[in-house]
Amino acid sequence: MRFPPLILHPSLRPLMHTLVVAGVVTWLAVALSLHFLGETHVALGWGLLLLSLAAFLAEILLREGHAALRAGLLLVEPAAALALMWLDARPGTAQVLLIVWITQVVTAWKPLRALLVVAAADVGMYLVFAAQDHPAPLVASLLNVGFQIFAALCAHYADSAGQSRDRLARVNADLLATRALLADSARDAERVRMARELHDVAGHKLTAMTLNLRALAADPQLAGREEVRVSQQLARELLGDLRGVVQALRDSRGLDLATALRALAAPLPRPSLQLAMGDDVQVTDPAVAEAILRLVQEALTNSARHADADVVRVRLARDGDAIAVHIEDDGRLRGAIREGNGLAGMRERITALRGELSLGTGARGALRIEARLPSAREATS
Structure with missing residues (x-):
């Protein structure tokens, strides 16, 4: 779930996620409790709290790529929370930061790794309670573990629902585009x-x-x-x-590829598709049409996942006896281009049609895809 879109830089949009806003509100609530600390601990307490917030927000903004840095940030958060508890456990609010941290861990790491790290943090929480002479350290720890489990389940189901929604949107778009080509x-x-x-x-x-x-x-x-x-x-x-x-x-005028491409992008909330197709571009071979369709589909998916783009520009032009496809978005890649299963499968599909595919980045760091497909006669000969 997300709040209504605001005018934000694309890289900052993850901060508008509902769980992120809830985490910031929780952090503010913990900040209000710092006045319970002794005067000698207030400055250090604020430092630890700000460190926890900085790690929380940085990890959210680095969700794509930077795996080692994200792992480090996810370890900084519980360390800061436990250190804040160590200063004084009596306010009983610092451990709430661990609940917020749990919502990140369950969506960022594999279950076994997340379980081991969370268990270690909870053992640390119990030891801090015991060292601070808490009257019931085990009960307090188990109570917080119960809240952690509840938060973890909420985050897991929210993440699963979001992924299912995105998959359904892509499948629906695929069906609409395929139906247009079949018709x-x-x-x-x-x-x-x-x-x-x-x-x-x-x-x-x-x-x-x-x-x-x-x-x-x-x-x-x-x-x-x-x-x-x-x-x-x-x-x-x-x-x-x-x-x-x-x-x-x-005399066939070719398949209506423009309608199919627009149908492919229509159900997706973002990015939008800007299509420029030359009047002399005619695709009569269904295999060539499907290859172009899948190429644009993969570009839309990558731009949404890895570049947080708003617009994907697709240009189809006649290049002698071939069709040239140029795709570029307005986002910015995080890290180097990594050819995953989607792009690898696309390269295989285009190579089977005796075509060429090249990947690169634009002047702004956006993903750029260049493809060249033979004409229908050459592709089917």
Whole structure:
């Protein structure tokens, strides 16, 4: 769940997540309790609290990439919370920071690793309670562990729901785009069938009628009749018109790739698609159309996940006997380009069509994808 969008730099948008806002509010509540500390500990307490907040926000902003740095930040947070408890456990608020930290750990680390680290932090919490002469250190620790479990489950289900929503949106977009291509392909097949029927049935009968009229015109008794001459002329014109209709039906304008690409991006909240397609770009081979479709789909997914982009610009142009595809977003990659399963599968698909794929970054650090696909005749030969 997210709050309504505000005018923020794309890199700061993760801070508007509901759980992040809740974590900041919790931090403020802990900050209000610092006046219970003795005067000698207030400055150190504020330092530890600010360190915890800085690590919390930094880890959120580094969710993509920087795995080692994020792991370090996730260890700083419980250390700061336990140190704050060590100063004085009587306010009973510093351990709440561990509950906020749990919501990050369960979504950032694998279950076993998260369980071991959380267990170590909870043992540390118990030892601090015991060292501070808490009247019931075990009860206090178990009470906080119960809240931690509740927070962990909430974070886990919220993260799972978000991932399911994103997967559903991508599947829906994929179905809409595929349906558009299938519908267009079906229309092309129907046009070819109608052209064949007209040529084989109506054309055959018109040809036969023309031959019969020619035989009638050769008869001395009918040779001078105006009706025979007009009938011959109409038959020739009708046969010519029929051939023109058949040819027009057979002349495919290509698959409606633009509609399919827009259908692919329509259900996605972000990023949006800006499509520029040359008038001379015609795709008649379904395999080439599907390759372009999957390439744009992967670009939209990567731009949303790894670059936090708002717009993905796609340009299709004719390049001799090939189709050139240029894709670039307005985001910024975090770290170097890593060719995962999606892009690797796309490279294999394009290579199978005897095409080329190259990856790079733009002037602003955005992902740039360049592809070149042979024409339908070369791709299917």
